[in-house]
Amino acid sequence: MRVAMIGTGYVGLVSGACFADFGHVVTCIDKDPSKIERLEKGEIPIFEPGLDDLVARNVREGRLFFTLDGAQAIKDADAVFIAVGTPTRRGDGHADLSYVYAAAEEIAGLIEGFTVVVTKSTVPVGTGDEVESIIKRVNPDAQFAVVSNPEFLREGAAIEDFKRPDRVVVGTDDDRAQVVMRELYRPLSLNETPIVFTGRRTSELIKYAANAFLAMKITFINEMADLCEKVGADVQQVAKGIGLDKRIGAKFLNAGPGYGGSCFPKDTIALVKTAADYGAPTRLIETTVEVNAARKKAMADKVAAVLGTEDLSGKTVGVLGVTFKPNTDDMRDAPSLDILPALQAKGAKVVAFDPEGRHEAEKLLEGVTFTAGPYEAADGADVLLILTEWDQFRALDLDRLKTLLKAPVVVDLRNVYKPHEMVRSGFTYASIGRG
Structure with missing residues (x-):
C-alpha cells in the first residue's frame, strides 16, 4: 500500500520506517528543510536504537522517501497519517491542535479517490470529528474516512513496540477504512497481534487513559x-x-x-x-x-x-x-x-x-x-x-x-x-x- 506520513518527529519517523519495513511504500513529509535534508543524507535527527539502520535499509530498497512537498504522495496515498506534535498549549494546559488542523487542511485539498486519513498524533476526544469537518469544508466532494490510530511507542524500544505490539487500536466505523487498516497492519498477523476496532472517540480516549x-x-x-x-x-x-x-x-x-x-x-x-x-x-x-x-x-x-x-x-x-x-x-x-x-x-x-x-x-x-x-x-x-x-x-x-x-x-x-x-x-x- 502507499502511505503518506505527515510529520517526521519521533512518532512519524518510527512509524513510517516500520511501515516501509512491512513492505509498504512510505513518503514522510515535513516542513522543516533542515530535517528533510538530514534525513535524505541518512542522518537521523533523534536517537532511537536501531532506527538509523532501519531507515537506511528501506531508503536503499526504495520503500521510504522524504520530502518537503507532499502533494503527490498525498494524492497517491491509500492512507495519510497525521503524526505532528500536540504539545501542551501555553496558558490553559490543553493540547495544542493547531498542527493537526493545519495538516487536515493541507490533506483536504490534495486527496484523490477514497483515502483513509489517520490521526496518529495523541489528540483529545473529539479531534477526529473536527478533522473530518475541516476536510468536508475544504473539499466537499472528497471521498475519505477519518480514523484514530494511537501510538503506544516507548522511547528506546519503539521499533520493537511497533513491530511486536501488545495491541493495535483503530477507531472507525467505516467498513472501507477497516479494510485499509487491516491491510496496513497485516504483517502483524504472524504474531497474532490483536487489532482492536472501536469507535473513533473511544480510540482517542484509550490512548490518554493508558498513559494516565x-x-x-x-x-x-x-x-x-x-x-x-x-x-x-x-x-x-x-x-x-x-x-x-x-x-x-x-x-x-x-x-x-x-x-x-x-x-x-x-x-x-x-x-x-x-x-x-x-x-x-x-x-x-x-x-x-x-x-x-x-x-x-x-x-x-x-x-x-x-x-x-x-x-x-x-x-x-x-x-x-x-x-x-x-x-x-x-x-x-x-x-x-x-x-x-x-x-x-x-x-x-x-x-x-x-x-x-x-x-x-x-x-x-x-x-x-x-x-x-x-x-x-x-x-x-x-x-x-x-x-x-x-x-x-x-x-x-x-x-x-x-x-x-x-x-x-x-x-x-x-x-x-x-x-x-x-x-x-x-x-x-x-x-x-x-x-
Missing part, C-alpha cells in the same frame, strides 16, 4: 517509596511483592525521581483539562500530576540532606544522566530540568554526563558543565547523583570513583546499586525507598 494509568502507577510506587524510607522497608521488594499479582503486574513499579518524557506529562494534563470541560473531573489523575511535579522538585532537598546542609555554596554535584530515561536523547519534561536548577539555586555547581542527551540538554540547562564521561563528572565532586539509569552506569569502578570524589557520597535516584554493597565499599549511599 501508567503515570498513576509510577506515582503510586513513588509514594510507597517515601513510606518505605520512613518505616525501614524496601520499595523494590514491595514492588516485587505486589507486581507478582497478575491483576497489578510488575511494569512501571520502579521508584524514582518522578516521570517525565514526551507523553505522560502532557497527556495527563490534557486529559484533566478535557475531563473538566465535560464536567467529569478526574481526581486521581489531577493528584498524580500534582504529586509528580512536587516530587521532582523535592529531589534536590534529598541531595542536600545527604550532604547535611541546605546551603550548597561551594559544593559540586556530579550528575550521571539527564535525559528522562535511558536509550533516548529526549529531554522533554525530564526530571533533571527541575532537579538540577534546584541544586543550582541552593548554590551548587553542577557537572553532568549523559551518553546521548548533551546536545539537547545544553540548550535547556543553563550553567551546567558537561563532561566526556562518567568519571570526569565525578572528578572533584562532593556527591555523585545518578539520575538516569543508562546501562553504562550500572557497573562503575567503585574504587576509581572513591579516588575521584572529594568524599565517597552517592545519591542514587534510580536504585541502580545495592545499599549493602555500596556501604561495604566505603560509600555514604542514599537511594529511593530503601530505608
